[in-house]
Amino acid sequence: MDTKTGKSEILVVDDEKSIRVTLKEFLEDEGFMVTTADCFEQAMQILAERDFDVAVIDRILSNGHSGIEIIEHINTAKPLCQKILMTAYPTFELAQVLRKNGCCDYLIKPVAHGDISFAVKKASQKCIQKRLEKAAYTL
Secondary structure, three states: OOOOOOOOEEEEEEEHHHHHHHHHHHHHHHEEEEEEEEHHHHHEEEEEEOOEEEEEEOOOOOHHHHHHHHHHHHHEEEEOOEEEEEEEOOHHHHHOOOOOOOOOOEOOOOOOHHHHHHHHHHHHHHHHHHHHHHHHHHH
């Protein structure tokens, strides 16, 4: 959460520019601070520099990378960050992998604005709750 504005910070990772731009504009209108990445490497660089409350990640990225690789990295490096995966190719096996990796939601493309709004708000609240629990535990 941005300490100056009190807004949740969201990372959107998708190699399709139109999806990145649309999600950024929509989520900003919903009151979130949004940063975008167009590839695995850019996402890794951004995650090394900043913390996010929620990451919305496309399953299939350019250069042979997968959104699941980013999710696994977040699990290790940013455990409070909540993860949402978007895919145009849903499978039962994928849902199992995502559950195992702690994804809080799984959205099927094309994603309706209402669905992404609900998922990001729910994930943001979960992140805030985890931060409060961590703070209470360290006191």
